[in-house]
Each structure stands twice: as structure tokens, then as C-alpha cells.
Amino acid sequence: MSQAEAVGPAGVGRSRNPLWTFGILRSELTTTLRRWRTLALLGVLAAVPVLIGIAVRIETSDGSPAGPGGGGGPAFLSQVTNNGLFLVFAALSVTLPVFLPMAVGVIAGDSIAGEAGAGTLRYLLVAPAGRTRLLLAKYASTLAFCLVATVVVAASALAVGALLFPVGEVTTISGTQIDFGEGLLRAGLIAVAVAASLIGFAALGLFISTLTGSGIAAMAATVGVLITVQILDSIPQLSGMHPYLFPHYWLSFADLLRDPVYWDDVVKNLGLQGLYAAVFGSAAWARFTARDITA
Numbered sequence: 001m002s003q004a005e006a007v008g009p010a011g012v013g014r015s016r017n018p019l020w021t022f023g024i025l026r027s028e029l030t031t032t033l034r035r036w037r038t039l040a041l042l043g044v045l046a047a048v049p050v051l052i053g054i055a056v057r058i059e060t061s062d063g064s065p066a067g068p069g070g071g072g073g074p075a076f077l078s079q080v081t082n083n084g085l086f087l088v089f090a091a092l093s094v095t096l097p098v099f100l101p102m103a104v105g106v107i108a109g110d111s112i113a114g115e116a117g118a119g120t121l122r123y124l125l126v127a128p129a130g131r132t133r134l135l136l137a138k139y140a141s142t143l144a145f146c147l148v149a150t151v152v153v154a155a156s157a158l159a160v161g162a163l164l165f166p167v168g169e170v171t172t173i174s175g176t177q178i179d180f181g182e183g184l185l186r187a188g189l190i191a192v193a194v195a196a197s198l199i200g201f202a203a204l205g206l207f208i209s210t211l212t213g214s215g216i217a218a219m220a221a222t223v224g225v226l227i228t229v230q231i232l233d234s235i236p237q238l239s240g241m242h243p244y245l246f247p248h249y250w251l252s253f254a255d256l257l258r259d260p261v262y263w264d265d266v267v268k269n270l271g272l273q274g275l276y277a278a279v280f281g282s283a284a285w286a287r288f289t290a291r292d293i294t295a
Helices: 003-014 020-034 036-059 086-095 099-118 121-126 131-164 180-196 199-209 215-233 250-257 264-290
Strands: none
Touching: 020 036, 020 131, 036 086, 036 099, 036 131, 086 099, 086 131, 086 180, 086 250, 099 131, 099 199, 099 215, 131 180, 131 199, 131 264, 180 250, 180 264, 199 215, 199 264, 250 264
């Protein structure tokens, strides 16, 4: 009796267990977050706020303001010396356009193609998971990485900011002041908004991953699409298409630091990410369910 035949009858019984889907999801989350590559990516992301904080501390050691002329550099950077909590906002504004999506591109691009390249994809499908549930588990684990990566950046920035700079009442973009507790809540809300900004790109990476059997090729293609779209979004002559590009509203999280909060661009960003997730998630499903799995 072959291994597939031996697994077959047991698989039929196990497929009726409603907890099986959660087992697949738990397995994917554990596998993704425990990989050395994932830990290395998280380490690099955690180091970015440390480097920013040290650089600002050194630059302002003589009492001069941060940034060229006191106002240059990334958004919120000039406020870091007055309140270490602003290092969270500065770090997220630095990592969101490049570092965070590139890390997500690596995870999403490798999700299906990496399994196919390693020859393990067909063995995953022998289990009573089904292609749809396996694809959903892969996407869910990628979204979990988006949240974990964002929290790592925010937590690292908060720790470094509190260590190197004073903390206290937060001056909003509108010029009003809120207490430190509300500032922390705003920081948490911003971290969630940043993580949500990546769900459309994660779906795009998952779709690309279903098109090839090479994890490296899928990762490179996903990152290549990111760079291309970022370039298109920076060309003024193409302003008509900018609102439809997935990174266009990424930095709208800054509006969460207004008093009162300005929600328009934040909602547009979430809607656009949901649209990309629906389109490319459906495309990934159509491709993966019709694909001939040979590896």
C-alpha cells in the first residue's frame, strides 16, 4: 500500500474535524515566525529605530535641532528630541515605504513558490486541507507577519525613544496637546493602520507566488513590482493614476495624530488595500486551485 493510500482514509475522517483549519493556520504561523530568515528580517526592522535614535541623539548632542535646518529628514524627526514617543512615528514613516513592504514581499513571495521549489507543496496537499484552506492559511500567516513586523518596529522605537529622549505630553499635528497615555493609544492605532496598509501588497505577493515554482524568483518579482509602483507613484505626470496605486495612501497614518483625527485618507487607504486584497486574492485562488502541482 502506498503512503498516499495509507493517508487517504484517515484524511477523510480528519477532514470532518472543524478544528483542522485552525491546525493548519497554527502550523503555518509557527513555521513562518520561527524561520531564521523571518527572525533576521525582524532583527533588521528592529535595528532601524535604534539607528535613527542614535543618529538623532548624536546630531542633537550640542543642542541643535534634528534634521538639516531643524526640519529636514523623515516626518516627525524634528520632534523626537522633545518627545521620545515621536521616534515611533518617525520610524514607521521611514520603514513603511521600503523596509516593511520589502520584508512582507519576501514572506509573501516565498509562501507558495518556496514550498513548490522545496518539493513540499504536494505533501501539504495530501493532508485534508484543500487548496483553498491552505492558501488562506498562507495569506493569514503573511498578514500575521505584517502585524508582528510593525509591532517590532514600534516597540523598538518606543524603547529607544524612552531611553534616549524625554517623554511626556504629545503635541499633535494640529498644535494641541494630549497626555502621554492618549499618545500611546494613538501610537498603537497607527501601528495597526500601518500593518493594515500592507494587506493589499501581501495579496499581490501571494498571487505572484502562485505563478512560479521558484521562491527566489517570486520574492524578486514581488519586490520588483513594489519598486516599480513606488516609482510610478512619485512621477507627477502620472498623478491621475496615483490614487489607484497601493502605496499612495500609506503615509496617511499621520492624520491619526491630528486633533480631531482626520479619517478621509485613512479610510481611502483601507478601502484601497481591501480592493487589492480582493482582486489579487481571487487571482491567487483561481491560479492555485487550477494549478497542476508536480512538486
